[in-house]
Amino acid sequence: MIRQIVRRRTTLGLAAMPFLSRTGQAQQPFPERNPRYIVPFPPGGLTDIMARLVAQKLGEIWNRPVVIDNRAGGNALIGADAAAKSPADGHTLLAITLTHAVNATLFPNAPYDFRHDFSVISLLGSLPLAVVVNAEKNPRDDLPALVARSRRDRLNVGSSGTGSPPHLGLELFRRVARAGENIVHVPYRGGAPSVTDLAGGTLDMMVSNLPECLAQIRGGRLRALAVTSAERHPLVPEVPTVREMGLPELEITNWTAVLTNAAVPPAILARLERDVMAAIGDATVSQRARDGGFQVLGWDSVRSTQFVRAETERWATLVTEAGIKPDA
Incomplete structure (x- = not known):
């Protein structure tokens, strides 16, 4: 029952993130092992570049290397599915883009539920x-x-x-x-x-x-x-x-955000939010991201969750009305 309550409070579909922002640092040491940052695209792309910038800084903050795991394929579904099924301990992060918000409608039978299986940590840039x-x-x-x-x-x-x-x-x-x-x-x-x-x-x-x-x-x-x-x-x-x-x-912008499993405990989510925002807010990281074409955002989890939810619904309308179907 406790697990279900935490899950409901931390999904994309609910604006309960203020609860997370007020929660203190996790009592147990975090991270306990090298975290994994799943990028569901090939190395060298825009999302991969941003993820590596943030991961490097997080590694400095945590004194542990953050391992980039490129899981390309399946219209970015493969990597997202791996993150959704990861242990709910905050050691697995997922890089997403506008593509994932679209996939929520484009692939109704995806092996995960984008609206409920993830918590948004921060919208990094657009x-x-x-x-x-x-x-x-x-x-x-x-x-x-x-x-x-x-x-x-x-x-x-x-x-x-x-x-x-x-x-x-x-x-x-x-x-x-x-x-x-x-x-x-x-x-x-x-x-x-x-x-x-x-x-x-x-x-x-x-x-x-x-x-x-x-x-x-x-x-x-x-x-x-x-x-x-x-x-x-x-x-x-x-x-x-x-x-x-x-x-x-x-008007349309592409964007990238970092997510984790929705069942991650609130205290660890709060730690992730704080440290990810510190990473993207670092002067060197921000400048390198801007040099790559990004507008650096680094929003908190509440604002980021609302944005991703709104984008998911906005593009659901276009996908449906335009009759967009996945490639055979």
């Missing part, structure tokens, strides 16, 4: 997407011109996979443009190959994670028509926002 086109094929179009073109012509639009943030950005563009079947989704296994094909002229446009296309923008092979954040991004300050271009409906 980054915008960019509407990008091939510079040689589109030397002058702005975003409204691209919208107009999509109503006339067929456009092949790449993404890093079904249900990924670039795919969601594409679906928002389809809605705003009212382009219907003129927008043809071409899913890839990751952002890098799709950006390469756009730079090579195979694709017509993308709504890409900004860091994944930044080198091609700076190299002149791609043109960024707008960023999807509320404000301009310091790495591309010359690029307007979608709101500036008259299309606020295209």
Whole structure:
């Protein structure tokens, strides 16, 4: 019964996290062994980079190395499932992104319940997407011109996979443009190959994670028509926002948060929250994250839980209305 009460108080679906914030440090030593930080994506990606920055600092705080465990595959389900089934002692952390919030609707028969099997420790950071086109094929179009073109012509639009943030950005563009079947989704296994094909002229446009296309923008092979954040991004300050271009409906940000098993005792959750926020708040960690394109957030568990829950519901509506289905 006690275990059930703790579980109900610490799930994504309930705003009971103030209880955790008021709880003191765990009575037992923590951590008792080397913690594991599961990243459900390959090494070298955006989520992996942020996780490694935070893990290194946590290792210094705890005087124990935090082991990064890359569990890629299954549309990020494999790693999340491993975390959901981990011992409820706080020694297993999970890196998530917007993809996991989408998966809650995209995969209704997933082997875990995203809304109830995890506690959110902190929202670490966010980054915008960019509407990008091939510079040689589109030397002058702005975003409204691209919208107009999509109503006339067929456009092949790449993404890093079904249900990924670039795919969601594409679906928002389809809605705003009212382009219907003129927008043809071409899913890839990751952002890098799709950006390469756009730079090579195979694709017509993308709504890409900004860091994944930044080198091609700076190299002149791609043109960024707008960023999807509320404000301009310091790495591309010359690029307007979608709101500036008259299309606020295209606002979308990717983000990463750190979670743990929902049944972890409240005192350990409070310790995790305190130490993770200290790690992301470290000046060196924050600067390196910003250099990688992130807006550093480091929110507490209450605010982070509310955000992840809202994102899960927001994108459930789009997934359902757009009829997005997992790849066969």
